[in-house]
Amino acid sequence: xxxxxxxxxxxxxxxxxxxxxxxxxxxxxxxxxxxxxxxxxxxxxxxxxxxxxxxxxxxxxxxxxxxxxxxxxxxxx
Amino acid sequence: xxxxxxxxxxxxxxxxxxxxxxxxxxxxxxxxxxxxxxxxxxxxxxxxxxxxxxxxxxxxxxxxxxxxxxxxxxxxxxxxxxxxxxxxxxxxxxxxxxxxxxxxxxxxxxxxxxxxxxxxxxxxxxxxxxxxxxxxxxxxxxxxxxxxxxxxxxxxxxxxxxxxxxxxxxxxxxxxxxxxxxxxxxxxxxxxxxxxxxxxxxxxxxxxxxxxxxxxxxxxxxxxxxxxxxxxxxxxxxxxxxxxxxxxxxx
Ligand code: SF4
Ligand code: SF4
Ligand code: SF4
Numbered sequence: 001x002x003x004x005x006x007x008x009x010x011x012x013x014x015x016x017x018x019x020x021x022x023x024x025x026x027x028x029x030x031x032x033x034x035x036x037x038x039x040x041x042x043x044x045x046x047x048x049x050x051x052x053x054x055x056x057x058x059x060x061x062x063x064x065x066x067x068x069x070x071x072x073x074x075x076x077x
Numbered sequence: 078x079x080x081x082x083x084x085x086x087x088x089x090x091x092x093x094x095x096x097x098x099x100x101x102x103x104x105x106x107x108x109x110x111x112x113x114x115x116x117x118x119x120x121x122x123x124x125x126x127x128x129x130x131x132x133x134x135x136x137x138x139x140x141x142x143x144x145x146x147x148x149x150x151x152x153x154x155x156x157x158x159x160x161x162x163x164x165x166x167x168x169x170x171x172x173x174x175x176x177x178x179x180x181x182x183x184x185x186x187x188x189x190x191x192x193x194x195x196x197x198x199x200x201x202x203x204x205x206x207x208x209x210x211x212x213x214x215x216x217x218x219x220x221x222x223x224x225x226x227x228x229x230x231x232x233x234x235x236x237x238x239x240x241x242x243x244x245x246x247x248x249x250x251x252x253x254x255x256x257x258x259x260x261x262x263x264x265x266x267x268x269x270x271x272x273x274x275x276x277x278x279x280x281x282x283x284x285x286x287x288x289x290x291x292x293x294x295x296x297x298x299x300x301x302x303x304x305x306x307x308x309x310x311x312x313x314x315x316x317x318x319x320x321x322x323x324x325x326x327x328x
Pocket of ligand 3: 101102103105106107108136206210211296298299300
C-alpha cells in the first residue's frame with residue numbers, strides 16, 4: 001500500500017470538516033485549542049504513518065487547502 | 078548492499094488554472110470544488126490560453142478572480158447569450174458559461190433553452206444548489222417541494238409556485254445538444270464522476286462537436302442553514318431523488 005502525507009495549509013482551511021468525513025483512514029481531525037488567522041479551527045492529521053496518499057481529503061476540499069505527497073521507494077532489494 | 082531511497086512525489090496540488098488566492102465562498106460550499114474541477118480539466122486539456130469563462134450573477138459572480146482564464150461578466154441570466162456571441166466570433170476558443178439555478182432557470186430560462194436549441198458550441202456548467210445563495214436564501218426554481226427558504230417559510234408549495242424544474246430532462250427534449258449529464262460534488266466518488274463529465278463537455282468543444290450541458294448538484298450550507306457535512310447528507314437524501322444523477326445524452 002502506498003504511503004504519504006496530506007499537507008494542510010491551515011491558513012486556507014475554513015474548518016468545513018468535509019475532509020475529515022472523506023478520509024478512509026480516519027486520521028484527520030479539527031484542531032482543538034488553536035485557531036488560524038480567520039479564527040476557525042483547522043484540519044490536522046494526527047497519525048501520518050497511516051496516510052495512504054489516497055487523495056480523498058484533497059479532492060473534497062473546496063478551498064484547495066490540501067496537497068498530497070506520495071512516498072515512492074526507489075532501488076533496494 | 079543497495080539502500081532503499083524514499084522519494085517524495087507531489088500527487089495532488091493546485092491546478093495552474095486555479096489562482097492561488099483564498100476564495101470568498103462559505104465553508105463547505107460546492108463552488109470551490111467545482112472551480113477546482115474546471116481548472117484541472119482546463120489544465121489537462123491544455124486550453125488555458127484559449128478558454129473564455131462567462132461568469133454569472135450569484136455567489137460565483139467573482140469566478141473570474143479564481144479561474145486563470147480569459148473572462149467576461151454577463152448580466153443576470155444572459156451568460157449563454159454572451160457565450161454564444163463570444164464563441165461565434167472566436168470559434169477556436171473554448172467558451173464556458175458558469176451559472177447558478179436562479180441565473181439559469183429563472184431570469185435566464187429563455188437564454189438557456191434557446192442557446193441549447195441552437196446547439197451553440199459552448200459548455201454550460203449549471204450549479205444547482207436549490208436556493209438563491211448570494212441574496213440570502215430565497216426560493217429558487219430548483220428548490221424542493223416543501224423546502225423551507227426565506228421566501229417559502231412554510232415550505233415550497235407546488236400548488237402555489239410549481240414543482241422544482243429539472244433542467245437536464247427539460248433540455249433533453251431538444252434535438253441539438255450533444256451532451257447532457259447531471260453530477261454532484263457530495264463525495265469523492267461523485268466528484269470524480271463530475272470531473273469526467275466536465276472533461277467530456279470541454280472536449281466536445283475542442284473537437285467542435287456542439288452544445289454540452291453539465292448540471293452539478295452543489296452544497297449551499299449557509300443557504301440551507303446546515304453544517305457542511307449535514308448539507309452533504311441532505312443533498313444525498315433529499316436532492317438526489319428529485320434530481321437523479323447520470324448521463325442523459327452523449328453523442
Ligand atoms: S490522503 Fe487519504 S489517507 Fe491520507 S489523510 Fe488524506 S484522505 Fe486520509
Ligand atoms: S476540507 Fe479543506 S477547508 Fe474543509 S476542513 Fe478540510 S482542509 Fe479545511
Ligand atoms: S451562500 Fe451558499 S452558494 Fe453562496 S458561497 Fe455561501 S454556501 Fe456557497
